[in-house]
């Protein structure tokens with residue numbers, strides 16, 4: 001009998017633990033909602049047991065792939081365990097304290113409770129909302145401190161495994177630039193939020209130049225705190241709108257964008273993709289990850305339809321019916337492929353090299 005692979009066992013146990021913790025949290029918070037604010041309960045459809053089986057099997061495939069790709073050396077195994085566990089533990093009670101105000105927001109359909117001190121002229125109107133009913137929208141340190149934990153709970157501990165699905169296409173896409181020293185390769189992460197995706201990319205590409213933009217200065221502050229605490233060569237972070245990326249044409253070899261498109265109105269979605277095309281060098285790659293959509297995952301349509309009833313996601317219903325491939329083509333991308341991993345769809349697209357133009 002072979003040696004048990006302890007790291008694999010530890011990873012599987014961690015994922016199981018995160019999954020159970022996420023479920024327990026959701027069950028407890030639903031009970032509390034029933035007791036304390038029954039009229040804030042959203043009208044959702046029950047999840048049939050057949051669908052639950054499909055969810056579990058899809059999660060298991062994701063976990064298997066995440067391990068396999070670490071074994072293949074696409075990213076270090078340490079990434080599978082990397083999270084600020086102590087900080088998350090300390091912040092967890094804040095999620096409970098914040099919950100009643102999110103219920104009230106849902107009940108009274110208050111979706112624009114943004115801190116009064118912010119200068120609204122610095123943001124597009126669609127951004128000034130309480131996405132997910134979260135307190136302050138994306139515009140406070142409090143919101144930024146809770147965000148990662150909330151996402152972990154939402155996806156039962158699979159958020160990073162889904163984000164890591166961009167690494168393989170990113171590595172293949174960057175092969176075009178293999179002749180260049182790694183230090184001269186620039187990868188920009190759009191809507192980088194609290195920096196989880198940048199951390200995954202850094203693990204896979206220790207030497208490249210990493211950059212991140214986001215509209216929220218508070219989320220970038222959280223990203224900077226998190227990334228600096230990892231003590232690695234890190235990223236340049238800039239507050240900017242992804243519809244107007246503050247970099248010159250053809251200045252990046254690769255762009256990534258994770259979980260942004262579903263939070264944009266349709267026109268802004270195309271604007272962002274157009275901007276990504278503009279700043280990528282010909283021959284470079286764009287890797288885009290976001291929610292699954294009705295067309296690729298009809299079996300999960302109940303979940304997608306429930307999602308925007310539970311959480312304030314004003315553009316989600318439009319997003320799940322939108323044709324992202326068409327938008328990529330419209331911008332000028334070629335060689336577009338896509339894959340689904342649990343609740344995430346990953347598109348890879350190439351900006352044609354000048355020779356092919």
Ligand SMILES: C[S@@+](CC[C@H](N)C(=O)[O-])C[C@H]1O[C@@H](n2cnc3c(N)ncnc32)[C@H](O)[C@@H]1O
Pocket residue numbers: 127138163190191192193194195196197213214215216219240241242243257258259260263
């Ligand atoms: C759902 S979060 C995803 C964050 C991160 N990519 C992740 O994987 O967790 C959406 C992020 O997009 C940012 N965002 C939304 N609209 C934006 C825009 N037009 N330009 C730049 N960032 C934007 C928000 O501030 C937020 O950090």
